[in-house]
Every structure is written in structure tokens, then in C-alpha cells.
Amino acid sequence: MTLSINDVKQVAHLAYIKVSEEEAEAALSQLSGIFKLIESMQAVDTSHVEPMSHSQNLVQRLRDDRITESDQRDLCQSIAPQVENGLYLVPKVIE
């Protein structure tokens, strides 16, 4: 798979990262290197291997359905840039 400069810009857009032309070019060459690496790995036949969903061979532990957290709004909001009526204020976003 070859990556284009537009792919890089699209991913940057989705990730809300502002990139300049030079940065995009640099990212393109680095990412292309990674893709080459992936390509060479794909030469290995993995058709008989079950894909892993996690690097550790462990199983998820579950917790009981109990309320263990208390209200810590004041503490949490003490580090927020702006709050009002208990709400966190953020730059307006309307889709």
C-alpha cells in the first residue's frame, strides 16, 4: 500500500492535528517507512494463526455493579480553565 500526502492530511484532520506542508512531507516519508515494514511482515503466512486482540494472554476481570465513587466535582473543577453552574466550559462546538 502506498500512502499519499492527502492520506496524511486526512488523518491529521481527523485527529485534529494541524500540520504544515513540511511536517506532512516528513510524516509521509516516516509513515511510508512503517508501511514498508508492515509489507515485509505480511510476507509471513498467518492464515492458520488466530488473531490476538491483546498482547497479553490474560482475561478481563470484572467488577461488581456497585457505586464506589463519591462526588468530587469541586476537586476536579479546581483544575478546569473555566466552569459555570457546575458545567465545564469549552469553545463552542456545533456540528
Place this chain on the structure above:
Amino acid sequence: MQWEIVIGLEVHTQLSTQSKIFSGASTAYGALPNTQASFVDLALPGVLPVLNRGAVERAIKFGLAVNATINSPSIFARKNYFYPDLPKGYQISQYERPIVEGGSIAIQVGETEKTIRLTRAHLEEDAGKSLHEDFHGMSGIDLNRAGTPLLEIVSEPDLRSSAEAVAYAKTLHALVRWIGICDGNMQEGSFRCDANVSVRPRGQEKYGTRCEIKNLNSFRFLEKAIDFEVERQIEILEEGGSIRQETRLFDANKGETRTMRTKEDANDYRYFPDPDLLPVEIAPDWIEQLRVSLPELPQARRERYVTEYGLSGYDAAVLTSSREMADYFEAAAKQLPERVKLCANWIMGDISARLNRDGLDIGECPVGPAHVAQLINRIQDGTISGKAAKTVFESLWQGEQGQDVDAIIEAKGLKQMSDNSALEKLIDDVLAANAQQVADYRGGKEKAFNALVGQVMKAAQGKANPAQVNAMLKEKLG
């Protein structure tokens, strides 16, 4: 051109756990903003999600209730997008190996039963709420809802009309409440529908281009939004245009759908397995344990009402629309095994109408099933007329006479005249006073007979049994 409508629904049900899916914060509705948003819900650095057993359990129960496959292991994935009501920058959801896969739900449309296949049902966390009112040009964020467990239930495109879509949504709504995994409160957003709608020329196999209508939070809106969308698409196609795949919003005030975003700028969610969560193994004995804990399901009861009680498919569907309704009906029917149809009619008719008037659920009905059974008995044995029964019912509703049916009948003087001699005297008086009509009837005017019945009923102040009056009059005039 004949068009066929194709609909698939995605329903977000909020699971009725005490705490959130990945944190120990409360899920109670209506708390002050951000008082139920823990470090995990706020996505503070270094925190890790720990999965709530109660959420997994409810998802498994649902899977069992719809005869689906329970996937083990099941895995969680990150769905990446940026929005301030989701502070992590991704939503924890499921992509590959959702907890529930396949299954089906039978719906009743009129007298026809239809099976709707399910694609999957997966666990995910809800996002917070953004308030766009005036905060000096900024948005206010409440993260109380962030992390609330949701089960997203996705159907196959098996629905062919808005009526079927509503029937499916109602059946699903009844089911999740029936098995106790969701409170079903639509005003509070515990049950929200998205509809995928497309049309195709009848007989064509390939699906048309679909539009997704988001966030329909009432059955009425679901129906209206689909009807509008179908009209819109057919109009475009018949004018030679083509449908653009897009996400649309339903404007309830205007009764129309409008573009929210098109496919070109559709989100690319870049799903990948969440490294913070390990695969969930679901042991067969856990599944078995949950299977035996399930109550008799609405579908099974519906079939039983048809075979055991001889009710129509439609009646059986109405009576199983909630567990409370079905339990009420069965409690009444058990006392009147010979009069099951009459019990059903009373519950679907007078009782439902009265409940509606006060905005109550059947679970809150002030008149219990035993009293209803007793009331029906009194109609059957001829003590009171059907009309008087309505009066008695209202008295029961108001709690008069300690809700004693017989005491109410007595106190209100509603007993029908069963004493033949008293009725006979009444009839004789009426016949004597209406010689003209008697002559008319004898002269062949059938209508005159009904007038005479009316006169007798009036003289008896409604307390005579109409069937008895009919019979005695016929005899006297015969």
C-alpha cells in the same frame, strides 16, 4: 412505479446498572451537573477502565432472550472521534466480536406475525451532554452521562414499513423492560432509535441508497420521520434524481428530516482493539445461570395465550406489551377460566382507557385483577348489566365501599330485576299505556317492538336485563 421500503433500526438501550460501565460512579438520572463524573469518566491521565459485571450480565440476558450467539471471548474497541462530551477522544465500544451476534425478534403487525433478524448487539459507553445555551459564546459540558452503559441493538434491514418499524421498536422496548435490563424511559433517553431508510423498485434485489435518521426518542417520531423520509426519497427518484447517502436529523416541530452530515465528510472512526481492556471470557455455566434466571418471555406468553386461551394474535400481542399487563391479565383470567376473552376485552378496553385518562400504567391501576374478575362475574350471572358494570368499575376506581363489588352494586341500586313478577307487572303497564305501538307491532311493524323494549327499560330505570325483557315481551305479544 411500485416502491418497496427497506428499514433497519439501531436502538440504544441504557442498561439499568447502579454504576457506570467502566467506573464506580452512579448512573442515577437528574443529578446536579458533573457530580457523578469520576476520574475515569473525565479521562484524567493514568486512569484505567474496569468492566462492570452487571452490564455484561444484562447484555448476555438480552442475547439469550433473542436466541443469539453469545461471543466468548468478546472484545472492546476504541471508536475515535473528537467532541468535548467525550473527553478521552474515543468512545469505548465494540467492533469485532460484539457480545451478542445474530438472533431474532417476532413482531405482530395486525394479525400477521413477522420475524425480524438481528445483526448484533454490542456494549458501549454513553457520551456526556453538551449544552449550547449562552455561556458567553462557549458550550457547557455535563459528564454525568459519560460512561453510562448502553447496549446498541442493530437489526437487519428486514422492516418494510413505518408500521413494522414501530411494532419492532415497541416489541424490543417491551422485551428489555420485561427481562429487567433497561427501564425503557424514553423521556430520559433510556431507549433511543436511529433508522436506516431506503427505497427500491418492487422486485429489485439490490438495496437502494440509504439515509440514517438519528435520535428518534418516541414511537410517534419514529413513524413520522420514516414516513417523511420515504416520501422524500421516492419524490427524488421519480423525478430522475438520486439519493445521497447521509445522516439526517428529524425536526419534530416541522415534521421533516434534514441533512446533518453527508458521507463525504463522514467520520472515519479508526476502530482498533482497546489495549486498556482485555478480552472478556464468558463461561458456559455463567450463561446457563442467566438462562434459568430469565422469566417466561413475551413471545412464549403470546403463543400460550393463543393456544391455551384461544385469543387472537393481536389480542395476545396487546396483552403481552408489558410484563405488568400480562401478569394482570393472567391473574384475572385464572379466576375466570371460562371468561378469558371477556377479561381480555375489559383490560384492553375500559381499564386501558381509564388508565390512559389518568396517565397511569397498569402496574399502578387502583383496581386489582381480583376485583375485575368479580365484576365480570356479576355481569355473567346477570346481577348487573354491562352498562351498570362501567359505573361499578368507576366506584371501584374511586375506592368506594372498600372496593367490595357487591356492596357497590347494593349501595348504588344497580342490581338488575331478575324477579319475573315485578318485571311482568312493569311490562303489563307499558303495554297498557302504549296500545298504538302494540297494534303496530301486531300489524307487522318490527320497529315498534324495539320502541316497547325501550319503554320497559326506561320504566325499569335500566335495571332490567335486556335479554329477559326481550324474551318476556315476545311471549306476551306473541
